[in-house]
Amino acid sequence: MRLTCNVEVLNRMLPTVNMKNKSKSAHTQLSIGKKPGSENLFLMMCTAKDRNGAKFVIKDNIEQVFARFVSEGKATIRVKEPPQDISISKADTLQLKNFLSVLRLGAQGKSLDNITLSRLAPASSKNVEKPKTRLIINSRKEYPLTTNFPSRLEFLQVSQCRLKKVDSRILKLHHLVELNLSENVLEILPEDFSNVPNLSSVTLAHNNLNIISPKFCLQSTLQNTLRFLDLGQNQLEILPLQICELQCLVTLKIDNNQLKYLPPTIGRLKCLKYLSAVGNKIETLPASMTQLQLETIDLYGNPFLQDIHNSLPDRFPDITLMECCARSIRKHRVKYTEEDLHSHLCRYLDSARLCWCGGFCFRCSVNFTTNLSLSRIAHTVSAVDQLGRTEVPLMSFLCSPQCLSRFQKNPYAYWKK
Ligand SMILES: [Zn+2]
Missing domain, CATH: 3.80.10.10 (Ribonuclease Inhibitor)
Structure with missing residues (x-):
C-alpha cells in the first residue's frame, strides 16, 4: 500500500517551546507495511533526502485523521508518538481515500489480510524525485x-x-x-x-x-x-x-x-x-464587436472597406419558415449535428448574424455599414494601416421591420454601450 504525494511534517511540541516549524513540503512516498519478520504495522515516509524513510507505529498510535479536503487530494494524519502532524497534499484522490481507510483499519488493530502491504524497503530514487512538470x-x-x-x-x-x-x-x-x-x-x-x-x-x-x-x-x-x-x-x-x-x-x-x-x-x-x-x-467587422470591452486590439494590415454606401430597402423581406426555425434554434441554443440535419440547413445555421437588438437573423434581414472607432471597444488600439486609421467599417444586420424603422429614425439608438 503506497501513496505518492507532497508531505509537510509539523512537530506539535515545537510551538510549546516557542520554536517555529521549519519543515517544507517535499515530494514523498508514503507506505503502510510490515518489516520482514515483524508483526507490527508501520507508516513509512520516504523522501529524496531520506530514502530509508522515517517510520511510525500505526496500531493505537494514530490520534486523528483529518480528511475534510480529501476530494482535493489533501489530508492530515495526527500521530501520537512522536507528536507530529503529517500534512498530505497533491495526492490522487482515490488513492488517498484507499490509503486512509487502510490506515484507519490498521490503527484499530483490524485484520489487513486481504490488502497488499509494503515490505518497507527504502524507496527507489524514481519514486521520491520531484516529478517533471x-x-x-x-x-x-x-x-x-x-x-x-x-x-x-x-x-x-x-x-x-x-x-x-x-x-x-x-x-x-x-x-x-x-x-x-x-x-x-x-x-x-x-x-x-x-x-x-x-x-x-x-x-x-x-x-x-x-x-x-x-x-x-x-x-x-x-x-x-x-x-x-x-x-x-x-x-x-x-x-x-x-x-x-x-x-x-x-x-x-x-x-x-x-x-x-x-x-x-x-x-x-x-x-x-x-x-x-x-x-x-x-473587410468589415461584425456588429456584435460593440459588446466587447477589450484591453488591446490589433487589426493591422486588413483590407478594410474605405467607402461605405448604404441603401436600405423600403420594405423588409418576408420571413420564411426556415428563417423562423433557424432563429429559434440559435436563440435557444438547440444542439444539433450534421447527422440530425441536412447539410444545407447546417450551412444556413452557420450563417447566423446578430441584429443590433441582440436577436439572431439569417437571410431574411437587411444590412448596413457604419464606422466604428476602435477606441470605443478597447483601451489600447493599434492603427489598422500605415495612415494611422483607427476607424473601421462595422457591418450590422437588422432582423425585423421594427428594427429597420428604428434604425432609420436613429442609427445610434441601438448602440450597445
Ligand atoms: Zn433586431
Whole structure:
C-alpha cells in the first residue's frame, strides 16, 4: 500500500517551546507495511533526502485523521508518538481515500489480510524525485517514441517536430495546463480534450490548420478552462461560430490567416481582453464587436472597406419558415449535428448574424455599414494601416421591420454601450 504525494511534517511540541516549524513540503512516498519478520504495522515516509524513510507505529498510535479536503487530494494524519502532524497534499484522490481507510483499519488493530502491504524497503530514487512538470521538445530527435511523456506534465511544448496530428498520448496528460504545438504541420485538431481537464492555454501558431471543427469548441472541458488560444500563421478562412462558446477565453490570436470575417457572435466572448487579427482579409467587422470591452486590439494590415454606401430597402423581406426555425434554434441554443440535419440547413445555421437588438437573423434581414472607432471597444488600439486609421467599417444586420424603422429614425439608438 503506497501513496505518492507532497508531505509537510509539523512537530506539535515545537510551538510549546516557542520554536517555529521549519519543515517544507517535499515530494514523498508514503507506505503502510510490515518489516520482514515483524508483526507490527508501520507508516513509512520516504523522501529524496531520506530514502530509508522515517517510520511510525500505526496500531493505537494514530490520534486523528483529518480528511475534510480529501476530494482535493489533501489530508492530515495526527500521530501520537512522536507528536507530529503529517500534512498530505497533491495526492490522487482515490488513492488517498484507499490509503486512509487502510490506515484507519490498521490503527484499530483490524485484520489487513486481504490488502497488499509494503515490505518497507527504502524507496527507489524514481519514486521520491520531484516529478517533471515542464517539458520542451524542439526537434524530432528529442520526441519520445518508445517512452511515455512524464505523466505529471503541466507545461508541454513540442515544436519543429513535423507533427501532422496531435499525439493521443498528449491528450491523456491529466495535469496539463499549457500546451504549445507551434511550428509543426498540424492540419486538424483532435475533438476530445476530456482527459485534460485543466488545459487553459493552447498555442497552435505556425501550422497548416485550415479548419477549426465546431466540436473542438463545444467541449465542456475547454469551454470551462481555455483562456488563451493562439491560431496565428495558419490557413484558416473561417472561424466557426462555436468559437464564441469558449466562454473563458481572455486572449485570442488569429494573426496572418486568410480570414474574411470574424464570427458574427464574437460579442459573446465576455471575458475576452486581448484580440489580435493582424494580416487577414477582413473587410468589415461584425456588429456584435460593440459588446466587447477589450484591453488591446490589433487589426493591422486588413483590407478594410474605405467607402461605405448604404441603401436600405423600403420594405423588409418576408420571413420564411426556415428563417423562423433557424432563429429559434440559435436563440435557444438547440444542439444539433450534421447527422440530425441536412447539410444545407447546417450551412444556413452557420450563417447566423446578430441584429443590433441582440436577436439572431439569417437571410431574411437587411444590412448596413457604419464606422466604428476602435477606441470605443478597447483601451489600447493599434492603427489598422500605415495612415494611422483607427476607424473601421462595422457591418450590422437588422432582423425585423421594427428594427429597420428604428434604425432609420436613429442609427445610434441601438448602440450597445
Ligand atoms: Zn433586431
